[in-house]
Amino acid sequence: MYLQRKLEGVDKGKKTIGDDSKSKETISQSEDESSVTDEVRNADFYHGLIPKTDAETLLKKEGDFLLRKTEHSTGVIILCISVRTEENKVKHFVINTDHQHLFYVIPAHKEKSVPALITWYKVNKTPLSPTSKALLKKPIERPPWTLNHDAIFILKKLGQGAFGEVYLAEYVSKTTERVAVKTMRGEANREARNKFLKEARMMRKYDHKHVVKILGVAVHEHPLMIVMECCEGGALLSYLRKHGKTCGLIEKLRFATESAEGLAYLSKQQCVHRDIAARNVLLSSTNVVKISDFGMSDDKAILHDDTLEKVPVKWLAPEVMQEKIYSLKSDVWAYGIMVWEIYANGSEPYPGLNRMATRAKIVVQDYRMEMPKDTPAEVTKLVLSCWEKTPDKRPEMTTVFTSSSFPLQYCLWHFLNVEKFLASGGKEKGLREAEDLLFFSTTHSLSTTMASWNHELHEMFRQHDKDMSGFIGKEDIICMLLGADSDDKKDPVFKTNLKFLINVIKEADKDGDAKISFEEFKEYINKATHSNNWIILIVVLWINT
Template sequence: MINMEIDELEKELNKTCFHGLLPRADIEPLLRENGSFVVRKTQRNGEIILALSVKWDRRIKHFVFNQDESGMYYFESHKDKTIHGLIDWHMKNGEPVSTLSGVKLIKGIGRQPWLLNHDEIVLQKKLGEGAFGEVHLALYITPSGKRNVAVKTMREEATRHARLQFMKEARIMRKFAHPNVIRILGVAVYENPLMIVMELCPGGSVLAYVRKMAPVPNETKLRFCCEAAAGLAYLEAKNCIHRDIAARNCLLSAKYDVKISDFGMSDERRFIHDDKLRKVPMKWLAPETMQQRVFSSKSDVWAYGVMVYEIYADGGEPYPGLSNLQARAKIVVQNYRMEMPKITPQDVDKLVHKCWETDPNARPSFSEIYEILCKLQKQ
């Protein structure tokens, strides 16, 4: 373990191409050219160590910074008082990091604009709590001013797998730019707790809104459904399967625009097979997911239909009066479908039941759903 004083070490690392606790999956896309490199923290045997990641011969290679009893840093033979000095020596002299690998350091990759410092984030009020951390209202301090944001934190004691999942969520979110999808501002990875910094949605969740404001006008309900479909059509085009579409995961901006949020279970694949179905809300699952553990954009469409039910039921729970197991049995064995609330417009009712077709291929796409709802809004 590096035995330098923490403050001194952080100052030293800021002179290098330091990327904190950013995992390999985030580092590798940054290293495009031969000899490009970054310095990062990683966990090994429960201990935080410093590592060098370098692109060489079309592969990413990783080296640990060694430290002797006197505090000198080294890879093989040459030693230096500082990490910055060690890197600088290898670059200036063209000496490989190790004789066996032949890897040389040519170009350090600077800090990415989406990597934020912890001192730029001031946590204020706790908004919620999850399995691995909390969500806070926070103040994001930038040279141009201050703004209110939402910050998702990862508990320090979380497992390595949980940390990787947390960073995967941020990595997926960074690729999105749509008015109906929550926007990520950056991640703070230089120390614990890890943080995902997002735009704040002061309107709360759609679920909380329709419950609190009931009865909500049908015009507003249709708008919520349409805006959610717009965001989901965008995700569909990006090959992102959300896997947790529900009214609780649709947030409202200050102007009450819908924003798709919570990408903790999302993935960028056309199909996902998940044997365990952990933390998956049963009443939002499509029949093929219940039976074969398969997720796709079409299982998201099914869940969207359940969300539309929630909205028109003023936040009522799906399959009222039925337990998860009872709902599953009725859907799979009896081919049961819920009745939509009586106030639901006929065309919306018809669309929802298309979303609940047993055959995934018979369900509409989100772009088709969005198109249908846009036409209904104009009527």
């Protein structure tokens, strides 16, 4: 069944066709369909209900034109011709109809159909009006991201969005693929429609493996639709609440790392997301992170917005609460809250506090949440930097992603996961983990982060060198790298990982005195991290033993 036939609530009321002189003739939907006929829908230059700003962007040269729908007044949908004039301005001409159902721009010339009217003006090189000098020269075809409704087949409802329902569907073009379809209610006003289509316009700019990909929009008729890649893993928040207690630290670190990579890309595009949270991160069928929901996003570096009523307060930075100013740095704050969600297994931030109490805690008391117990120490440090009160003191998202807190911690935990699978006989899973780790170590250019890592490593070393002897023992290294205390040693997963880490310590302790100097430890870590072959070598050795 076609999506438009399946969906309920499609506007079946009356539509109006009007003209600039405000004389209107109200006709039923069936009569209105006599203007938006199949001939119109199938015309390459018919763009459906796209906003004026989108139309103007497509019209590059004098005489470029397209046909589109627009809202003439509240609830009144009409057809109009948009054309770029010799003055390099885009003008929009309403198509009117009379009692005989003849179509015209000005009464001097009428035709029985809209395509015939456009053809007449184009062939005869006649201006659309005497004063405008607007000539129809070149019809501008629909871009590839405008889709036909009848190519989309609904499968089931997935949920409710801000503008309408979200569906799982199939999109049929040269191939058939499963997609997610976000719809716009037919009764929505112009402002809501513009916001809906602005979200699609924002998404069209982005192309990144950790950002939800848009396939296109269907705007020829109601309901308007945004068609996106299908993320079958669902929302990260749902996954954390269902599996958070059983998913390992490596997976949580991967969620945080991939989210940081996606947001770093968006920040380079000057995208202020404004609604970063675990609920707005989706997972692919293989649990790859995809940043989604660009309904509040903007491409202005700094944005002032007085409407905070519907915004979840617990993810807002102090300057947003007080001054209602959004920026790339307010996204950094929200990212820190999302990392807290990840390690808290999807719990709501600031547990036990309502909106007002949360705001008072943050603004008045300068309160910061404690990170959950199993959060790696370096990740905690990074999150706290995201929660700096002064925006300028927070790191850029690109800095967050390239921080040594993620690449090296991620590699360590991935490395331990390889050992765990191989130790249990799961060689296939071990190899897959190793391949992921090699890909991560290569693509994240770990060598570029080593200077900052050396400094941070020295600070960590000094904290554990309590007697200032210049040496630390095995217990200190376990605590430093695994973020573990004595209670964690009872955990069976920790015991498995500990076996591997002891071997690392033995290799670093060249003189075998059970104490490791900073230079010994740094030399081993740097050597391992700078080599792209170390993972393959170790995996091969493990498999052959």
